[in-house]
Structures are given as C-alpha cells and as structure tokens.
Amino acid sequence: MRTTTSVGMWAGGGFTALALLYLVVLSVMMVRELPFPPEEPFTTTFHAIMILAALILVPLWSAVHLATPADRQVFTLISLAFVVMNAVVVCANRFVALTMVRQSPGLGRTAGLEWFQPYGWPSVMYAFEILGWGVFFSLACLFLAPAFHAPGLERGIAATLAAMGILSLGGALGLFVGSTALLGVIAPLAWGLGPAAATVLIMFWLRARPRDPLR
Template sequence: MPGEKFGKRHRIAGMAASWATSALLVVYGITLILGLISLKSPNDPIADPYFTLMELLIVLIMPIMVLVMAALHYYSSPESSLYSLMALIMMAIAAVITSSVHFVILTVSRHAEMAAMPWTSFLLSFKWPSIAYTLDILAWDWFFALSMLFAAPIFKSGRLEIAVRSLMIVSGLLSLAGLIGVPLADMQIRMIGVIGYAVVTPFLFLFLGIVFKCSMDRTL
C-alpha cells in the first residue's frame, strides 16, 4: 500500500524508470552473455565491442535506478520510510562508485599514454586483482545488495508486492554471496553476485513498475 505522499508524478516517474531499468538490464544481460561466450578462457576479461557497450549501459542505467529508489521512498509508508531512505542512500552510493569507475575506464584508460604505463592494468582493468574491479565489486556486491535488502521490507501485502519483496531478497543475497569470491581470489565464484544484480533484477524492476502502475488503485 503506497504512502500518502506518493502522488501521480511519483507514480509515473517510478513506473517509467522501473521499466526502463528492466529493459536496459535485459540488454546488459544479453551483452554480458555474448561477451562471456566470446572468451577463450574463463579468466580473460570481456573484450570489445561487448565491454564498451556494457560500460555505457552501466553509466546510463545507474541514474535511472536511483530514480526508481527515490520514487520508492515516496511510495513507502511512514513506518517503512527509514528502510526506503537507506535503500535510496545505498543505491546512490553504488551509483557514484560504479559510474565513476566505468566512466574513467571509458575515457582515461583508452589513451595510448595510459596503456603504456606498467601500473595501468592494476588500476583500471577488469582482470583480478585491480583497483577498478575491487571498487565495482564494492558497488554491486555490497552497496547494491544492501539497497535491495533495505527496500524489501517496504512491500508487505498483495501478490505483486510479495513477488517484488522476494526478488529483492534473492537479488540482495546473491549479490552479497558474490563477495565470497574476493578472499578466495576466484572470480568464477564472484559470478554468483552477477546473477543477483544482472539476472534477477530485470524481473524485479518489471514487477516493481507494475506495482507503481497499480498503486493509484490501492488494490495491492
């Protein structure tokens, strides 16, 4: 049940942003799968053109995803507003970290001068271990996961809300599980987290958009 502060503009923004996020995540997922299929070795990083497209998609998706969480904050009841605020903050932090990482890689790392530096791979590559890879894991497997888990308690009644709640919990827990790959230095295990934020989320945001769409009827 939406809170009293949730108006028509919030509903439209949340609905449009949720569905846009779902669609872009489907494109991201397809690109990721094609990139993984193209690898000669599971330990190799994804190469162009898939890599560049994925970078651009992340930079595009994150502000829209923050907008979804902002709409969700208005959707939440007064009793749930602390959870929705924390979900919004966690998503905003994730967006800042991952957008910065991917924008730097799209721009700075492409210069010939940078490619010639011996430490460039350690700083800017997505081959473990690297600074960029670590920051991106922090964004998605920690802050994104926390955002999902904080948002889940907002949804309490109705089949659609329960479906969104369940998907948020699954997405958050799988994303957190990806952190196991860090101390083990095994990025194959870390792919569990990718399932959480790249495979589950298109369905999650699709249903969330439907929740926003139906919210004015107050039937959920």
Template sequence: MGATKASATLRTGMAAGNAVALLSVAYAMVLGIGLLTLPSPGMAIQDPWFTAMELLILVLAPTMVALMAAIHAGAPAGRKSLALLGIVFMGMCTVITCSVHFAMLTLGRQAAFATGDWATLVFSFHWPSVAYALDILAWDVFFPLAALCAACSVPGIGLARLARRCFFASAILAFAGLVGVPMANMSARNVGIIGYAVLFPIAAFLLALHLRRTARHGAI
C-alpha cells in the same frame, strides 16, 4: 495535491522499473554478443561491445537510484527511513560504479595509462586490481544494502510481494558474492551477478507492473 503527488510517484516508479528491466536486458544481450565474438577464449571483450556495455552501465545505475526514490515516495510512513537509506546506498553504488566505468572508458584508453606496468593493477577487471575492488564494493556491499532496504519498504500483496521477495533474494546473492574476495576466487563471486543482473531487474519489472495496476485503481 495529494492525487498529483501519487500520480507522479506512480509514473516515476513505472518508468524507472521498466527502464531498469529493459537496460538490464540490453546489457545482457550486448555481453552475450561480446562473449560470442571473442577472438579466443580468455581475451577481454572487444569493441564496440565493450564500449556499449560501459555506456549501458552509466545509464542503468542512475535509473536504479530513480527506482529507489520512487519506492521511498510510496513507502508507508513507518518505512520511510529504511527507504531513504535505500536511496543513499544505491546512490553510493552508483557513484562508485559510474566513476570506475567512466575512468575505464576514458582514461583506460589513454596511452599514458594503458601502457604502464601498473595499468593492469588499476584498470583491469582481473583480480586483484583497484577497479575490480571498487566495483565489488559497489555491487557486493552497497547494492545489496539498497536492495534489502527496497525489500523492506515495498508494501502490498500479489506482484508487490513477488517484487519484495526478488529484492530480498537479490540482496542475499549479491552479499554472497563477497566470498570471492577472501578466497581470491572471482568465479565464486559470480553468484552475486544473479542477484544484481537477474533478480533485481525482475523485481523492478514486477514493481512497475504493480504500480501500473495501482494506477488503474486510482490509489497508491
């Protein structure tokens, strides 16, 4: 029974880690294409790239929760509580960001919502707006708390140690993105993007590699 549980944990962790890394790369590629195909600088990203980005986020966020669940399953007994907090924080990040992006993908395109004078104050990703504020709460508050819990819950040396360092660095940079709010300067917030869009996927991939090596040795 114990071996079966360990095997399931390894499979979940490897699948989730690889999925987070691959979906993040796909998102970066779509974002790059969207930016390169802008009709003019300063305009919003056009379809189909905008829709593809929204859909990728809706898929990516739950895989991050799955990764945290795998980390909890494999965490040492003394770190289970921290790992559980990581699941909670990542779940909160996921619920908020998925709600925001699903609303933008559906309601934001309805004439009743898109043509009102208040529309940019609700659905726009130009500061200040409700959607932007909620996304900041998700990615610059709850996400770094989850990444910090992950950094404290992954045991081991080698690739595991590298993954821990990347989780920790992603948390610090994501927290740092909050500086853009009191400054009302969203360019300053871009440092957080490095944390959740670059370092966290790297950490997830390193953890997946570590779990693959662990599986080959028949232990967790």
C-alpha cells in the same frame, strides 16, 4: 503521486531494457566463446550499460521511496542511500575505464595501469565495482525488502529483493576470498535477470498504487 508514478515507470522501463541488453550482450559473448575481460566493442558497451543502469536506479528508488507508506519509509530511505553510493563507485570505475585507461597506452603512460583496469584481479577499480554491486546494491535490496510486506505482489517483490541481496553479497564474499570464478556465476542472476524481474514487479506495484492528483 502521478509524477512519482511516471518517474518510476520511466526509470523502471529504462533499467529493465538495460538489464536485458546486458544479458543479451553477455549471452553473445558466451555463444561466441569470447574471452573475458571483453574486447571491443563489448568493453565500451558494458561500460555504457553499467553507467546508465547505476544512474537510473536512483530515480527508480526515489519513486519507490515516495510511493511507500510513511511508516515504511525508513527502509526505503536507507535503501536509497545505498543505491546512491552504488552509483558513485560504479560510475567512477567505468568513467576511469573510458578515459584514463583507454587513453594511457596511446600517451605512453602504462606504468601501474593494471591497478585501474575495470576487470581482472587484482585491480583497485574492479574492487570498487564489486563494492558497489556486491555490497552497496546488496544492502539496498535487503533494506528495501521490508518495505513490501502486504500479501501477494508486495511479498513477491520482497522475496525477489532478498534473493538479489543475498546473491550480490555472495559476489562480494567471492572476491574477498579470491574466487573470481564465483562472480561469473552470480553476475547474470544478481545484476541482470534478478533486477530486471524485481523492476517489472515494482512497476506493476507503482501502477496499482492509488494516485494523488496533487503530486
């Protein structure tokens, strides 16, 4: 359990820092009344944050899965699968944005480029992004919540995860009905402040777990 706890703590700390950085950058844009989609250097900053955040959730969720009692691991395993799916689609969107979308104007190849923009609607890649954070991440949170059922800290974690899952799903439903404005309201809570709070609580939970020196 020592290795599991260490990995979970490092991943949790890294994700919390990224979530807070996301909120700081977003706040700077709002204070300066900058347009959205963002311009440079905010565009690259957001891409880097989202790639790292989606990836670092995988070791964090893996640590939670291994630290959870066996009779609850069915929930954590399902949740982990959805976190991996989220990482795949989010990283695909951001990688395409950092490579093909960025280089195409300089190469004189802009026909149909609007379908691959990481922001703005309609866009195939933006739909993938919301599929990741709005559907897969939502399901990951909702399936992870039942793994925490003990009174006190665990119920606080479960409540936070459930709230994040509902908010994230609301973002996906907003896009489904064509309301991109709803995403602007949900994003800071569902994919910024909420995950940061849940991760901090999970880190406390990992530290409080009994440790097996053989693991």
